[in-house]
Amino acid sequence: DAGVIQSPRHEVTEMGQEVTLRCKPISGHNSLFWYRQTMMRGLELLIYFNNNVPIDDSGMPEDRFSAKMPNASFSTLKIQPSEPRDSAVYFCASSLDRGPYNEQFFGPGTRLTVL
Amino acid sequence: AQSVSQHNHHVILSEAASLELGCNYSYGGTVNLFWYVQYPGQHLQLLLKYFSGDPLVKGIKGFEAEFIKSKFSFNLRKPSVQWSDTAEYFCAVILNTGFQKLVFGTGTRLLVSP
Numbered sequence: 001d002a003g004v005i006q007s008p009r010h011e012v013t014e015m016g017q018e019v020t021l022r023c024k025p026i027s028g029h030n031s032l033f034w035y036r037q038t039m040m041r042g043l044e045l046l047i048y049f050n051n052n053v054p055i056d057d058s059g060m061p062e063d064r065f066s067a068k069m070p071n072a073s074f075s076t077l078k079i080q081p082s083e084p085r086d087s088a089v090y091f092c093a094s095s096l097d098r099g100p101y102n103e104q105f106f107g108p109g110t111r112l113t114v115l
Numbered sequence: 116a117q118s119v120s121q122h123n124h125h126v127i128l129s130e131a132a133s134l135e136l137g138c139n140y141s142y143g144g145t146v147n148l149f150w151y152v153q154y155p156g157q158h159l160q161l162l163l164k165y166f167s168g169d170p171l172v173k174g175i176k177g178f179e180a181e182f183i184k185s186k187f188s189f190n191l192r193k194p195s196v197q198w199s200d201t202a203e204y205f206c207a208v209i210l211n212t213g214f215q216k217l218v219f220g221t222g223t224r225l226l227v228s229p
Contacts, residue, residue, distance in 0.1 A: 003158075033217075041221075042205075042220065042221035042222055043205065043219035043222075044219075045216055045217065045218075048216065056216065091158070091159070093159075103161055103164075104161075104217065106158040106159040106160070107158055108157070108158045109158060
């Protein structure tokens with residue numbers, strides 16, 4: 001199993017540009033999570049999908065952030081326009097929903113730098 | 116709001132030293148508790164978890180953690196660390212509400228010198 005795949009691994013962009021982060025969950029998993037990791041705030045859940053439907057997006061910072069999951073094998077997190085304070089590592093995780101707790105498997109992350 | 120506190124942000128140990136990383140959470144209901152590890156340049160991996168039963172949980176690579184409900188704590192321990200344990204360690208909580216929302220602590224960076 002290839003695990004959770006994220007692309008790109010590193011992204012450097014200028015303030016005001018649109019940024020799109022991509023995630024391919026583990027095949028067969030039906031839940032997908034986007035997290036952001038910063039020094040100041042640690043790991044924060046941004047949005048959670050179950051069966052491709054957004055269940056909780058209360059962690060999305062503001063309207064500049066949007067996430068989609070058009071099918072079970074692909075999700076995107078878009079920032080438009082990007083700002084320097086968006087610089088962080090963005091992790092995608094997936095799990096198979098089959099009980100009270102389902103282990104989340106994390107991808108390698110995308111390190112975003114907004115200049 | 117529920118939160119998870121890790122009081123040690125940086126820990127430096129020599130090989131063979133004993134390790135204990137503190138974790139406290141603020142929620143009075145039933146919780147599920149986890150420790151994740153992030154090795155340099157790698158993604159987060161599950162180290163161990165507690166759902167119910169024996170409060171002393173054993174995980175991979177010789178790690179263990181003890182759930183003390185009265186202290187709202189879930190400290191991670193290892194009797195003898197190795198250089199390969201150099202990593203960042205995250206404590207996390209899921210509230211037993213059916214929603215799979217992991218709340219993470221801010222992490223502890225462990226450096227083990229050979």
